[in-house]
Amino acid sequence: MKQKTEKLLRNSLKNKLLINLSIYKALQLKRFCYFRELKFKSMPENKVAYITGGTKGIGFGIARILLENGISVAFSGRKRDDVEKAEEDLKKYSENVLGIVSDVRNLESEKEAVKYTVAKFGRLDFVIANAGLGIFKPVDELSAQEWNDMIETNLTGVFYTLKASVEELKKTEGYYITVSSLAGANFFENGTGYNASKFGVVGFTQAAMIDLRKYNIKSTVIMPGSVATNFNGNIPSEKDSWKIQPEDMGNLVLDILKMNPRVLPSKIEFRATKPA
Numbered sequence: 001m002k003q004k005t006e007k008l009l010r011n012s013l014k015n016k017l018l019i020n021l022s023i024y025k026a027l028q029l030k031r032f033c034y035f036r037e038l039k040f041k042s043m044p045e046n047k048v049a050y051i052t053g054g055t056k057g058i059g060f061g062i063a064r065i066l067l068e069n070g071i072s073v074a075f076s077g078r079k080r081d082d083v084e085k086a087e088e089d090l091k092k093y094s095e096n097v098l099g100i101v102s103d104v105r106n107l108e109s110e111k112e113a114v115k116y117t118v119a120k121f122g123r124l125d126f127v128i129a130n131a132g133l134g135i136f137k138p139v140d141e142l143s144a145q146e147w148n149d150m151i152e153t154n155l156t157g158v159f160y161t162l163k164a165s166v167e168e169l170k171k172t173e174g175y176y177i178t179v180s181s182l183a184g185a186n187f188f189e190n191g192t193g194y195n196a197s198k199f200g201v202v203g204f205t206q207a208a209m210i211d212l213r214k215y216n217i218k219s220t221v222i223m224p225g226s227v228a229t230n231f232n233g234n235i236p237s238e239k240d241s242w243k244i245q246p247e248d249m250g251n252l253v254l255d256i257l258k259m260n261p262r263v264l265p266s267k268i269e270f271r272a273t274k275p276a
């Protein structure tokens with residue numbers, strides 16, 4: 001009798017353990033599905049980006065990574081030959097690419113660029129205001145023309161690009177990203193015009209972020225350190241291998257776009273791990 005009771009008790013304990021194990025497994029599976037669902041929701045699919053200054057350097061790197069990840073890309077530059085060459089090169093990654101001749105210093109030209117993008121791809125989800133240039137001279141030697149070139153391209157240009165695209169971004173609850181620089185937080189010798197423009201981009205994007213999030217449009221300003229590009233007459237080579245590479249900028253942008261809708265990285269400093 002005692003033996004029978006012990007056996008019954010053992011079996012009941014075994015059954016309880018098995019039931020608990022099944023409940024535990026079911027919970028694990030539910031958790032796994034939940035995370036998969038979140039990940040899936042945050043993947044940008046069938047989306048369209050417009051990148052200013054995409055013929056080379058950072059803009060080209062961002063275009064390449066977005067195309068490789070299934071995002072359609074329109075990009076701009078001022079010179080028709082460069083735009084056509086970049087479009088040809090980018091077609092290696094995807095056919096869903098459109099090169100547009102546009103100058104960010106001209107609002108009408110940016111409006112046309114947005115119109116072409118929407119006519120070709122049907123919508124606009126992500127705008128990356130990247131076009132820019134730098135002229136580095138002591139303030140007493142910097143000409144009015146050089147000052148205006150930097151302010152009109154680097155600062156007024158990001159406003160014009162947003163102005164031209166904001167109604168499309170409202171429709172898609174999209175994303176507006178600007179490319180400032182570490183020079184947008186740290187001033188240096190010979191940097192007056194460049195510093196002024198890039199400090200301006202940081203302030204502009206942060207204020208725009210507050211205005212635009214009411215429409216579920218996210219905004220981020222990226223502040224890169226040295227990137228291996230054609231900036232300021234540089235010819236990228238082996239000597240630039242320590243720098244951030246254009247595709248690193250592309251991967252950063254992709255990571256930002258993939259983030260859960262509830263989070264907003266509004267300002268990002270992005271630097272090389274070991275400066276030369």
Ligand SMILES: NC(=O)c1ccc[n+]([C@@H]2O[C@H](COP(=O)([O-])OP(=O)(O)OC[C@H]3O[C@@H](n4cnc5c(N)ncnc54)[C@H](OP(=O)(O)O)[C@@H]3O)[C@@H](O)[C@H]2O)c1
Pocket residue numbers: 052053054055056057058059076077078079082102103104105130131132133134153154157179180181182223224225226227228229230231232
């Ligand atoms: N490289 C760096 O170390 C670094 C660091 C921090 C921030 N940044 C910023 O990153 C951005 C991209 O620079 P990058 O390094 O990639 O330089 P880049 O290799 O010289 O490329 C600049 C791109 O901008 C375009 N562009 C210039 N003026 C334009 C205008 N008015 N309208 C339309 N497109 C224009 C250029 O094309 P066209 O000349 O043919 O028009 C080119 O496609 C700039 O805003 C720069 O300030 C660069």
